[in-house]
Amino acid sequence: MTNRLDAAEVERLRTDTPGCAAVTHLNHAGSSLPPVPVLDREIAHLRREAEIGGYEAADEAKAADAAVYASIARMLGARPDEIARAEHATAAWNAGFWSVPMSTGQRVLTAEAAYGANAVAFLRAQERRGVEIDVVPSDDHGQVDVAELERRLDDDVALVAITHVPTNGGLVNPAAEVGRLTRAAGVPFLLDACQSVGQLALAVDDIGCDLLSGTGRKYLRGPRGTGFLYVRSELLDRLVPDHPDHHGAEWDRSDGFRLHDSARRFEYWEYNHAGWLALGTAVDYALDIGVGRIEATVKDRADELRAELGSASLPVFDIGAEQCGIVTTNVPGRAPGDVRDSLRRRSINTSVTMADGTRWDFERRNLEPMLRVSVHYLTTSDEIAAVVAGLTELR
Numbered sequence: 001m002t003n004r005l006d007a008a009e010v011e012r013l014r015t016d017t018p019g020c021a022a023v024t025h026l027n028h029a030g031s032s033l034p035p036v037p038v039l040d041r042e043i044a045h046l047r048r049e050a051e052i053g054g055y056e057a058a059d060e061a062k063a064a065d066a067a068v069y070a071s072i073a074r075m076l077g078a079r080p081d082e083i084a085r086a087e088h089a090t091a092a093w094n095a096g097f098w099s100v101p102m103s104t105g106q107r108v109l110t111a112e113a114a115y116g117a118n119a120v121a122f123l124r125a126q127e128r129r130g131v132e133i134d135v136v137p138s139d140d141h142g143q144v145d146v147a148e149l150e151r152r153l154d155d156d157v158a159l160v161a162i163t164h165v166p167t168n169g170g171l172v173n174p175a176a177e178v179g180r181l182t183r184a185a186g187v188p189f190l191l192d193a194c195q196s197v198g199q200l201a202l203a204v205d206d207i208g209c210d211l212l213s214g215t216g217r218k219y220l221r222g223p224r225g226t227g228f229l230y231v232r233s234e235l236l237d238r239l240v241p242d243h244p245d246h247h248g249a250e251w252d253r254s255d256g257f258r259l260h261d262s263a264r265r266f267e268y269w270e271y272n273h274a275g276w277l278a279l280g281t282a283v284d285y286a287l288d289i290g291v292g293r294i295e296a297t298v299k300d301r302a303d304e305l306r307a308e309l310g311s312a313s314l315p316v317f318d319i320g321a322e323q324c325g326i327v328t329t330n331v332p333g334r335a336p337g338d339v340r341d342s343l344r345r346r347s348i349n350t351s352v353t354m355a356d357g358t359r360w361d362f363e364r365r366n367l368e369p370m371l372r373v374s375v376h377y378l379t380t381s382d383e384i385a386a387v388v389a390g391l392t393e394l395r
């Protein structure tokens with residue numbers, strides 16, 4: 001078992017996080033609190049842009065900018081040229097998804113916990129490409145049924161695309177078991193790791209995914225408006241971005257272009273340089289702590305919260321054989337939006353998860369909107385006690 005962070009370490013990391021003094025932040029799955037080095041990196045670059053010009057500041061930061069690819073690659077066990085920057089996870093996911101060759105009559109396999117944006121893209125692909133979207137049912141634990149996925153994984157499948165950790169609860173889908181099957185079948189595998197990156201240790205070769213999308217602002221504690229896409233190099237030649245520009249492609253003749261031979265083919269020229277640099281700082285920060293230790297600590301915090309909710313006779317809606325830092329609950333008889341607002345007035349941040357985030361799962365489980373309470377390694381027992389006390393009083 002990997003070592004969890006001890007109380008002294010957590011205290012040090014909380015001191016390094018200005019927001020911890022102001023709020024009880026239990027909305028890390030929405031947008032986490034950045035630590036001082038992330039904030040400083042972003043502000044320093046913005047200041048430099050204002051002082052000497054945006055292009056000139058970018059020139060100065062060239063090496064640091066390149067180092068961000070290396071940091072993300074290190075975190076995922078990938079190569080720097082397999083990483084593309086993106087504005088956020090949905091942009092990264094769409095860049096990957098629409099680049100995968102698919103033809104009429106082929107199928108895309110997914111799972112019930114699919115994120116709303118991805119589901120909309122699936123439905124759009126059904127209209128535009130004539131593919132069939134095949135939602136693999138969940139097993140008794142609530143995770144994607146791997147045996148059923150194996151049965152459906154035949155020659156007609158163009159892509160397997162699943163959400164690792166859904167937006168609406170603690171479920172961790174068995175990504176590595178899915179990857180073992182897709183590799184054996186030679187079918188591309190796109191993993192939405194938006195909610196798992198930064199809270200779970202992810203290694204693309206262990207998982208066996210070919211594409212992986214992530215965001216900066218959630219468990220990685222980076223800035224808003226940042227993200228990335230991992231693309232396995234062996235697959236790159238088969239992947240053509242739907243909307244390349246003259247940064248992702250070389251406009252080398254008047255009547256044509258040549259796509260870049262790295263994941264850069266998925267990027268656009270313009271981006272938020274300060275955000276990207278600060279994302280690199282956030283990734284380094286997580287690597288310094290150790291992603292395995294982060295995972296163990298987050299899971300421990302979430303287990304404690306679920307146990308406290310249970311002791312207070314409050315419901316827990318999380319499913320899955322393996323569970324992570326996202327916890328869903330409710331105060332019976334109270335609208336979760338009102339509960340969230342009441343907690344906010346006490347400086348406790350939570351969020352509400354609705355059907356449009358994960359409609360297939362909502363409908364299957366007959367769910368109502370839920371209060372989402374998401375912990376991180378920063379979360380203390382006092383904070384857990386505070387939110388449970390707040391919920392109990394609202395009952």
Ligand SMILES: Cc1ncc(COP(=O)(O)O)c(C=O)c1O
Pocket residue numbers: 088089090091115117163165166167192194195214215216227
């Ligand atoms: C599972 C999952 N995937 C993708 C996204 C989209 O991420 P972004 O808002 O960075 O595009 C979210 C956002 O909450 C999510 O929960």
